[in-house]
Amino acid sequence: MQMIIANRLTDGLVVFYTDGGGWSVDIAEGIVITDEADEDRLFKAAKSDEEHCIVIDPNLIDVAVEEGSPRPTAIREAIRAFGPTA
């Protein structure tokens, strides 16, 4: 399972690509991608938002869904999603 993560241009905050084709600072609102065809399509759309200067450096990241909530599997992306741990 994957999600698309990026930084928002105006304030740099971490955002997730959503079902409606927008971006949210709340990971729970981000779309969890389970299908390869969706992955290509959505990532292209996200890259287009980069070209239109809405976000910076969109990337696909691996996530696991625990109790209905997505959580990045890599520690770096989990820190990006949920903020500093200290």
Added chain:
Amino acid sequence: MYRYDEFDQKLIAERVKQFDRQVTRRLAGELTEDQFKPLRLMNGLYLQLHAYMLRVNVPYGTLGSKQMRRFAEIARKYDRGYGHFTTRQNIQYNWVKLEDTPQILKDLAEVEVTAIQSSGNCVRNITSDQYAGSAKDELADPRMYCELLRQYSVLHPEFSYLPRKFKIAVTGSPNDRAAVAVHDIGLRMHLNEAGALGFEVLVGGGLGRLPYIGHTIRDWIEPEHILSYVEAILRVYNMHGRRDNIHKARIKIIVAQMGIDKYRELVEAEWERIKDGPLQVPDEEIERIENYFAPPQYDALEDETELLLAQSADNAGFDRWQKSNTVEHKVSGYRIVNLTLKAIGLPPGDMDADTMDAVADLADRYSFGEIRVSHRQNLSFVDVRQRDLLELWKALDELKLARPVLDAVSDMICCPGLDYCALANARSIPIADDINRRFVDIDELADIGELKINISGCMNACGHHHVGHIGILGVDKRGEEFFQLTLGGSSDQNASLGDRLGPGLPQADVPDAIAAIIDRYKSLREQGERFLDTYRRVGIEPFKDAVYGDKDRKAVA
């Protein structure tokens, strides 16, 4: 303190306007990130894990109370209410918005502060001894030469696109508190046989992926030739630096590959050509800048030995603090006071806006309105009357800035690590916190004595781990954080790089490992020996044994 002249003001105002236009174009979609990145970096603006980060220069670590109040205002208005003092004597804001940065730079310019060249492949903030001008052991105040170099290097057209970043540090004291041996150029003040003041020039020191202690390229140079000699070093570097490989682009690599003798030969040849040219600093210019660093109007006071003894006898907390956190001053009746930014539960170097304001008020009241930032991420008031110490201690204690741990285990250098930094591989702040909570007993810390622990969250070594008495380096091993320990590093006048102790440890094991190293030191130390002295006498083996015992030392990471 140096005050901006009309050239400084004009240059900065133009620069802010220029950046304002660049940000407007970026927000309007006229510039891509690839086009904008080098422009924002030239103005100290990074994009980190969570947000934009703005690094603001504190030239040679010297700040006025007015500037500190502005830092507080910016923290409150544009950030999340705090800032982070760095190992390069600067301050960083972790949560600024791109759209706010031009206004932030305008606000900073009003109090003569900039973020110019706090990033990018150029000459960065010139750093120095935090006690400059007040230290009893210094030959002369080094800040005047720092300022000369600052004016020379800001927006220098030839050196704005160096192969890589370039860091210069200057010390006026033989006891090096500015870590000059691990800078691209280090300047150490000396007197020659005739008693004239000059500098020993070191080159090619640095930390990061490939650490080196700097080599002496010239034993002594007259102050009027400082700029031309630095220019010769920079020019040779600019010509020979490895622009093809970012990991080999620093001057230390060129000096190591070429050899210091060859590098010296090239520099001396270039210097011979330019030394009597326009870069020869006229005496009147040296005098003009020197006047900005004239000592404050000290009162004629005697040392208050009796008073301090009596106050210490009455108050154990004050006694501990005075012994740990204050330092001898060159003027009788005064003392240098260190404010340790190492409270338990707070990231080293962090300070909230209210505390910044309070520090500014205390600086006005007790230390001629001046504040210093040290590369160990503490602040100092360098001109405090001895008779005011007790009162100041009480005020600092309320602000949690009087923990008597200067140079002790809790006085850790710590980079932001993976909690904030886009380059990091591991978190460093939680490691500092774990160690801090493990060593809470002030008597125990005093008994252990001087032991500098430096923590970096990656090989880039912003936390100076190579030169920590104990260095801790965070690494990523298959998605998990591990921490490699080094022992025996030092950044003082006898600088050395630490030796790797053994395999990396998981986070949970680090405090126990530090405790084991300290216990072994206590069992081995001889009268008056600091940890570093004992380590240099006995070597690494007893400490390997203390941490790993019979375990396979090659296992884990």
